[in-house]
Amino acid sequence: MSEEKKIPYKIYLNENEMPTRWYNVRSDMKNKPAPLINPGTKEPMGFDDLRPVFCDELIKQELDNDTAYFDIPQKILDFYKMYRPSPLVRAYCLEEALGTPAKIYYKFEGNNTSGSHKLNSAIAQAYYAKEQGLKGLTTETGAGQWGTALSMACAYLGLDLKVFMVKVSYEQKPFRREVMRTYGASVTPSPSMETQIGKKINAEHPGTTGSLGCAISEAVEVATTNEGYRYVLGSVLNQVLLHQSIIGLETKAALDKYGIVPDMIIGCAGGGSNLGGLIAPFMGEKLRGEKDYRIIAVEPASCPSFTRGVYAYDFCDTGMVCPLAKMYTLGSDFIPSANHAGGLRYHGMSPILSQLYADGYMEAVSVEQTSVFEAATKFARTEGILPAPESSHAIKVAMDEALKCKETGEEKTIVFGLTGTGYFDLVAYQKYNDGEMTDYIPTDEDLKKSIANLPPM
């Protein structure tokens, strides 16, 4: 116990202990993730196929299944120093509140203005665009986390940024929009009248409030039809998981510093960017047979791609303009029930994580949102931090596992990813506080219908 107490509430790495390389978990996978394929030709997408859309250096990272480590450029390391290392927190107060012998740690990625881990990849993608001499970037955003992160990165590097924001979010979530504008991004409600696809959709569906798929299509159109612009995406892609490995590398370095070996690592999973980053170095050890860890992906019961989806090639976007990816998917036109307030609403999953799950290296569990907000509230009151609904999926399962330890008396060490803060999710919290939050689980019939729409291969 005195040994125990030497572990501080928050473990910060010193600047000279911070990782200087990203780790590419694909290098240790025997079964590599399936390549992106061209929806027309059904051929794997090569470097030249991807050049009109993505930056050169990022395509190299996307396609490289072999290089184990990529040096992080100095300019990115400098940017990381402004908000990293993020703390690895020992949840002493939560442990006490639960009365568990388990030791709980969480890696908190919310201590930056974008409020989430998304910034780790945003700065990397913006950097390579700048290095390539591009003028600017385009992207889409739903709730706005990714758009905020990217606007911060572009402001830092002096890049232009055009964000297409789903119209309903643009109107109902003006605060995220204003953060992006404060960072100098232009934010356009989608569908707009600035693109061909936007005009077409507005003509066909007058008064539509937009969708993520439509916003992606607009962002891609602007990137491919304007000299000096490229499109960037905040999740799912291999390059994104590579950049996000900084989360796991820091976590591992902090644990190693105190000789802590986790029994299980828990993360929420939407498109997989956080989970893939958090688990990367641990998964590497597991793949190389050096260590064993339980690795648990947590997803919402209302959008259960791992636990109830199929592993197949599918469109990455509802607009069907992007390449096909092989992944656990619910079908590209799957949309979670309107009552779903907890984020993680993507129909698919990172191809890397999909392959690892298919090969049995990870578990997955789904949880219902009222129980997630209950866990979030308990966490907020004991640990102080108001968590994002997405992150709270991991909190819920970490608490469940800690309570199992209470029953068995086992002193397991649990690490989970706290991806962000809930400051911009208070409409959802209000619903919960007012007792008006409900759960919804799609029926087998629902899923059969959306999964039936997979592209023929």
Add this chain to the structure above:
Amino acid sequence: MSEEKKIPYKIYLNENEMPTRWYNVRSDMKNKPAPLINPGTKEPMGFDDLRPVFCDELIKQELDNDTAYFDIPQKILDFYKMYRPSPLVRAYCLEEALGTPAKIYYKFEGNNTSGSHKLNSAIAQAYYAKEQGLKGLTTETGAGQWGTALSMACAYLGLDLKVFMVKVSYEQKPFRREVMRTYGASVTPSPSMETQIGKKINAEHPGTTGSLGCAISEAVEVATTNEGYRYVLGSVLNQVLLHQSIIGLETKAALDKYGIVPDMIIGCAGGGSNLGGLIAPFMGEKLRGEKDYRIIAVEPASCPSFTRGVYAYDFCDTGMVCPLAKMYTLGSDFIPSANHAGGLRYHGMSPILSQLYADGYMEAVSVEQTSVFEAATKFARTEGILPAPESSHAIKVAMDEALKCKETGEEKTIVFGLTGTGYFDLVAYQKYNDGEMTDYIPTDEDLKKSIANLPPM
């Protein structure tokens, strides 16, 4: 330069380097701050006079002008560990953007869910209430920073909390309200029908949207008429500055660690809680004649209590239910112009800071809000953090001073207080982003009128 670069972007103290005592700057003041006085009898308020409203231990702290250090109780130290030490950040990126030889540091207090430094005193006040065996606390909140901080502290200690929130904020700022509710506080729009004073005001002014003065009156009424409740306040009071000295003590320890001696210390000033805390140990050295520093208070031109107020006894609240305090004041019914979006709207100033200013130990400067938001935006884009409008007053003056160094070539060391984040101030940012922000400076006539309402002494 290589020497230079050894200073990390963020200086964090280790847990064993964190202060364990609060510092009471009054102990080193030759001229002590004037006592609170009873508005009826005009006699100084003693321990017994204050007992119906405040906790015993806090009254002792309030009245103690001699004890230099107060041990911080272990439970509060544990709570501090959840979000402290706050980082002292070297603003390398801002320095580069300004092209200044000055060295700029800021103490960032926004990395906690309440988003500001208010939590430092909230936990202390809640702790002593709990120790005294009380059931709960009451308070008022305007924009909601203080209410949020106190709700976090009360959740941690299992105290009941009733917050009276100015009705217009309750309706227009639902997000802060929901954070408080998530932490278990009951939040009542003020004026309410739950108090005598609230009923009276509602009857006299049907449809009123409330005021801070009214909310204070309601909170005090509930505290004094319910067994086991006390009222707490987040600024102005001596006890609050005592608790907030943790900011300055950490700042000084971090600077000392690297042998850095600041030339000037800059903080925004509303009621004075942040500024008083930040400067405390530096002011102590200055008062004892050991060191000299320029200490600069920054206030909004639209609410200029230091720079254009009078030093006199006045009511602390617009409702005139609280004791009288001797302070720089614009008169207790002074309200900043409706166009004022930048916070720091209190008509008076901490009695401690008022005495120090009267005695010539501090400077004060006022700035207009469009220039404040311009500085805030520049800061956000270079340093990443979206600052609170309040904090941005200090940013503005720190940048001005750094630019003076650029002209003179002096390598001065500037430390300023970054009290919080602007996540809940995006309506103001939107106004600025839309080019709709204006400035307003009260006329001499305006101030003459409000200052004429001082209580006769």
